[in-house]
Amino acid sequence: MKRIVLLRLGHRPERDKRITTHVGLTARMLGAEGMLLASDDQGIVHSLEDVVSRWGGDFYIKNNVNFKQEIRAWKEEGGKVCHLSMYGVNLPDVTGELKKCEKLMIVVGAEKVPPEIYQLADWNVAVGSQPHSEVAAVAITMDRIAEVEPLEKEFPGAELTIVPAERGKQVIENIRK
Amino acid sequence: MKRIVLLRLGHRPERDKRITTHVGLTARMLGAEGMLLASDDQGIVHSLEDVVSRWGGDFYIKNNVNFKQEIRAWKEEGGKVCHLSMYGVNLPDVTGELKKCEKLMIVVGAEKVPPEIYQLADWNVAVGSQPHSEVAAVAITMDRIAEVEPLEKEFPGAELTIVPAERGKQVIENIRK
Numbered sequence: 055m056k057r058i059v060l061l062r063l064g065h066r067p068e069r070d071k072r073i074t075t076h077v078g079l080t081a082r083m084l085g086a087e088g089m090l091l092a093s094d095d096q097g098i099v100h101s102l103e104d105v106v107s108r109w110g111g112d113f114y115i116k117n118n119v120n121f122k123q124e125i126r127a128w129k130e131e132g133g134k135v136c137h138l139s140m141y142g143v144n145l146p147d148v149t150g151e152l153k154k155c156e157k158l159m160i161v162v163g164a165e166k167v168p169p170e171i172y173q174l175a176d177w178n179v180a181v182g183s184q185p186h187s188e189v190a191a192v193a194i195t196m197d198r199i200a201e202v203e204p205l206e207k208e209f210p211g212a213e214l215t216i217v218p219a220e221r222g223k224q225v226i227e228n229i230r231k
Numbered sequence: 232m233k234r235i236v237l238l239r240l241g242h243r244p245e246r247d248k249r250i251t252t253h254v255g256l257t258a259r260m261l262g263a264e265g266m267l268l269a270s271d272d273q274g275i276v277h278s279l280e281d282v283v284s285r286w287g288g289d290f291y292i293k294n295n296v297n298f299k300q301e302i303r304a305w306k307e308e309g310g311k312v313c314h315l316s317m318y319g320v321n322l323p324d325v326t327g328e329l330k331k332c333e334k335l336m337i338v339v340g341a342e343k344v345p346p347e348i349y350q351l352a353d354w355n356v357a358v359g360s361q362p363h364s365e366v367a368a369v370a371i372t373m374d375r376i377a378e379v380e381p382l383e384k385e386f387p388g389a390e391l392t393i394v395p396a397e398r399g400k401q402v403i404e405n406i407r408k
Contacts, residue, residue, distance in 0.1 A: 072250055076364035083361045105362050141393055141400045145382055172398050182260045182382045183393035185282050187253035190260070193367035194374050194382075205322055205359045205371075216318060216360035221349050223318045 056201055057157045058086045059128070060192065063121055063171065064164035065093040076189045077162060078102045078115065084196035084204045086160070088114035092121040110212030125159065125174050133157040134176045138191040139167070142178030145195060152177070152199045160195065162188040233378055234334045235263045236305070237369065240298055240348065241341035242270040253366045254339060255279045255292065261373035261381045263337070265291035269298040287389030302336065302351050310334040311353045315368040316344070319355030322372060329354070329376045337372065339365040 060081040065074045075098060078089045082105070091098060099115045106113050125135055134155045139162075152158065161171060172178055181191040197204060217224040237258040242251045252275060255266045259282070268275060276292045283290050302312055311332045316339075329335065338348060349355055358368040374381060394401040 073253065076250065076253075076366055079362050080364045080367040083359045083364075083367070109362055141396060143395050143397060146380055147395075178396075178398060180393065180395055182384070183395060184260045184386065185256050185286055187257045187260075187366055187370070189253055189364055189366035190257040190370035193364070193370040197371050197374065203323055207359070209361065216357065218320050218324075218357055218360060219318060219355075220320060221355060 059159050060086050060089045061159055061161045063092045063167050067095040070164045074098055075101055080189055080193050082113040090116045090119045090124050092119050094118040108213045110209030128159050135159045136177045137161040137171050137175035138179050140186040142180045145179050145181050148177055149198050236336050237263050237266045238336055238338045240269045240344050244272040247341045251275055257366055257370050259290040267293045267296045267301050269296050271295040285390045287386030305336050312336045313354045314338040314348050314352035315356050317363040319357045322356050322358050325354055326375050
């Protein structure tokens with residue numbers, strides 16, 4: 055089973071609150087085990103932990119990490135690091151390599167990232183060499199390298215479950231014992 | 232050649248500025264012809280038009296549209312409408328139908344959408360029945376239904392072009408005559 059963790063760099067509380075939340079929701083939905091936030095923002099932690107408690111699964115958020123230490127520790131345990139940006143090699147050219155990787159850290163920055171990240175990453179990958187949404191970059195990359203259909207993933211322990219429906223909304227509340 | 236247009240509902244200037252910009256950037260990058268904004272926000276129009284003028288292509292933004300009129304006109308011209316949300320049938324179950332569609336309007340809301348949209352849409356589609364990023368939903372749907380590799384699309388008339396590189400940033404400035 056492939057392990058994926060997301061590292062969010064350059065997050066500025068207030069300005070990036072909603073984009074970073076969307077990055078986290080996307081990573082969770084597509085099967086990442088957690089998100090490391092290289093900034094101090096308890097608001098992001100609370101809003102994502104609230105989603106996990108209601109919608110299930112065991113996605114975690116680690117606040118205010120030192121990104122160099124996290125990358126070093128990950129690599130020491132045999133993990134690889136893929137930095138997504140507007141620059142770098144195009145995703146279709148490395149999808150095969152990324153798919154083979156059993157332990158992958160996906161790094162996305164906000165507007166500015168520390169330049170060292172280009173050296174620390176095993177791959178610098180562009181998801182289209184065009185002005186960039188980091189949410190879309192995470193979504194497309196994780197979708198393309200998934201081993202099984204990520205949109206059919208189940209999240210155990212949910213309080214709320216959606217029943218797919220052609221029209222309208224159907225949500226089941228699961229009563230916990 | 233498939234035509235795709237994006238309709239953004241429920242955008243609140245200020246609060247949704249960055250998410251709506253990311254929705255527009257994602258739609259442009261993956262080959263939509265334009266975005267219809269069912270709210271009045273010239274700031275979004277300017278920032279996306281600025282991207283188009285520097286990075287090429289002919290993606291358009293139409294501000295402050297009446298969404299019912301746009302949907303009616305689109306359908307009268309033979310177009311279909313796909314509403315992406317947390318609810319609805321799961322994307323893998325309708326990908327084949329969506330792929331066959333030659334003229335597709337993709338609709339994404341912000342937190343609240345007018346309930347009529349569930350009736351007006353030909354498909355209500357969940358991109359994973361989980362808390363939702365509309366940016367990720369647009370990205371995954373457009374990527375999965377694309378006829379050719381969307382990440383290799385070229386944008387004619389660009390002032391700036393990125394050269395894919397393993398490390399660092401290489402950007403070409405194209406001098407216009």
